[in-house]
Amino acid sequence: KAGVTQTPRYLIKTRGQQVTLSCSPISGHRSVSWYQQTPGQGLQFLFEYFSETQRNKGNFPGRFSGRQFSNSRSEMNVSTLELGDSALYLCASSQTQQSYEQYFGPGTRLTVT
């Protein structure tokens, strides 16, 4: 069974631009969560989607948004990029909304200049 895939793997953007990252979960997994990893703040939860509905949201500004499609694929969008948004963005999938066991993708490395 294929794992979680994320595209693109690397991205360089300029301050003020917006960016969209994509995540395809493991086949059969319906829950997708997003995390931001930075050296200073560590791993922080962004949001979770299940059946196209946002179920849970972390403490991030409204510039960070996401969505989930009917095939469970998910995208996250960051608008008006700031230097501090430079991070590794990780996507994780789990089978059900009651499943706490999450499987992570390799991440998208975003650099904002």
Place this chain on the structure above:
Amino acid sequence: GDSVTQMEGPVTLSEEAFLTINCTYTATGYPSLFWYVQYPGEGLQLLLKATKADDKGSNKGFEATYRKETTSFHLEKGSVQVSDSAVYFCALSDQQAGTALIFGKGTTLSVSS
């Protein structure tokens, strides 16, 4: 709110040494506990888990026991290998907080031959 505290690194060991990485947690409910490992340039891999008090999670020679009385979930391995060099994250998921994983800061392990 819920939180995870793990020992600061880096931890430097010789091959075949005994490993302990301490992890304690604070949670309002009855969390599930996890250890994830991140190899250089990769995403997170689930190493082991425990879902209730006194459960022992184990995988690839690593073990951790869910201790409710001490709110701890320390990671141990009897004999480390060079290939175990990575960053280790302790995490919890509390049903009252949704399925979001809350991570510790991570402990870097470096094993030399």
